Amino acid sequence: MLTVKETLRQVAKIHADRPFYEHPLWDGLVKGSFSKKQVQEFARQYGIIPLHNHNYHGRLYVICPDHLWRARIAEVVYEEGTGRMFAKGTPHNELYLQFGADLGLTASQMRNADYCPEALAFKAYFSEICGRNIVEGIASHMLAGEAQGPGVFARMAGQMKKRYGMTDKGAAFWIIHDVADGEHSSVGKELLADFANTEALRKLVVKTVRETVDMTFLLYDGIYRRMQAIG
Secondary structure, three states: OOOHHHHHHHHHHHHHHOOHHHOHHHHHHHHOOOOHHHHHHHHHHHOOOHHHHHHOHHHHHHHOOOHHHHHHHHHHHHHHHHOOOOOOOOOHHHHHHHHHHHOOOOHHHHHOOOOOHHHHHHHHHHHHHHOOOHHHHHHHHHHHHOOOOOOOHHHHHHHHHHHHOOOHHHHHHHHHHHHHHHHHHHHHHHHHHHHOOOHHHHHHHHHHHHHHHHHHHHHHHHHHHHHHHHO
């Protein structure tokens, strides 16, 4: 019998077997081994997530079948859209634009990035699965995606301040997501206990997390290739 506890153990093992911070993209960002031009390209490409987040969190809110849990998800959407819980009133997409500005990029350059095919594929996949049903949406967004960041982003922000002269304002997106993503992923675990109430659904959770991690690494591969092409 696949219990909730065992499901969460298997989810943790998927992340442990394939930690995102070992990908050369994130390894280089944490170590500060990329040129500023390469990090600018990262900023543009990675914007496919924070600058399009209404397509992801928003869909979870719409499809949630329980009004009490819908209110919990609304808190996550509210924070992303307003920043009033963790970011002193700055929406998270604006925080990301501040990150780009610190690297010398305009808001237009960030919003109108020439996305690599892998980024476009990730957006299509993530948008679709977040609107498919609440179990797969939570598994993909909160258990596969937001469970990965906490603990790494703050180190990366510190390296960027040291290596590229980034300000506290420019690094704020990554610092805040160390806190906010941890909070969001914990909500995902609670929702899992309520909605993945059969063994078949819990197997679906594990399958979805593994699939989402695969798609996320595809995104990282595409961004890394773009950065390497810059040299």
